[in-house]
């Protein structure tokens with residue numbers, strides 16, 4: 001079947017010599033061998049995946065590569081954030097070297113953002129840089145982490161502190177692979193989809209308000225939402241590959257969200273990243289309204305949509321105790337987006353009108369947190 005027959009959408013990430021295509025559609029795992037062989041002729045491959053994804057999708061990928069004459073070895077890591085570690089990096093690097101792969105061969109990341117970040121870093125450093133293919137299987141990875149070239153692992157001192165920019169040669173987002181994703185993970189990825197509407201695509205946000213059920217159900221609406229998200233991210237990345245300016249807009253909801261993740265010790269039973277982002281986006285809109293930058297009606301609208309899809313919108317929804325507002329401010333100040341003591345936030349003038357606000361007074365943030373962190377029903 002041709003790409004057109006299978007309704008594959010292509011989004012181009014315009015990065016000059018490092019430009020690449022993102023292919024989005026159902027069945028791309030089965031078509032991967034042909035797509036990769038066409039772009040990286042003669043390459044051999046190492047598939048890096050995690051146990052959950054391996055059980056469901058690795059055999060189909062291996063068969064597709066074999067049918068296209070691509071010799072491949074599979075390296076499987078434990079699922080979860082803990083695999084973004086120095087010890088796992090060493091294991092995967094060793095396995096790639098043991099397979100005698102060369103610089104022109106490919107590391108293929110088959111999995112969520114954890115696998116993509118780890119495998120991309122491996123591809124960036126083994127033999128000073130190998131070819132890299134992203135095959136994202138979580139919604140978050142399809143709309144966010146597989147696009148843009150950020151890769152890396154965590155340090156005991158914090159998340160994502162060690163890594164390289166390593167753009168993939170190709171991204172293959174098989175929308176059908178999302179059928180096996182747990183719904184909580186799908187929702188968490190959806191927070192990032194909504195984020196693109198809230199940053200600068202108000203029409204897309206309105207479309208999501210009307211069509212989110214179809215996005216969750218699969219089919220053309222899901223593929224459209226993913227493609228639109230990739231277009232949004234690709235546009236920002238093309239403007240600012242190394243995050244010296246505009247790319248920071250992608251952090252909408254993330255300053256509050258990262259603080260909440262840190263405050264819950266990255267315990268995914270309590271909070272996963274996208275849930276933190278959802279609460280963070282609700283707070284960023286409410287904070288913007290408090291600062292008279294945006295209408296409270298917009299904050300209401302954001303909360304109503306996120307709540308409708310089942311995402312949390314307030315800190316009171318996180319199970320267990322949270323630190324108080326003062327301690328939360330400390331977590332915010334530790335976030336890497338703090339430049340020389342001034343708090344940098346992504347704030348908004350309304351739906352689809354986000355902007356980078358430097359020098360936000362910490363006293364304002366604290367006063368806001370004191371009202372926003374009241375347990376629900378208490379204020």
Ligand code: NAD
Pocket residue numbers: 050051052053056079080081084111112113114115117137138139140141144145146147148149150151159160177178179180181182185273
């Ligand atoms: P993840 O990789 O841990 O995947 C979530 C869970 O879903 C895991 O248990 C995984 O095994 C499982 N899974 C994935 N695909 C599946 C499928 N098709 N069927 C069944 N189970 C499946 O987490 P994630 O949410 O995909 O990514 C989070 C990571 O991404 C974090 O480490 C974060 O730092 C990183 N990230 C990176 C960037 C970037 O630009 N590089 C951007 C955002 C997030």
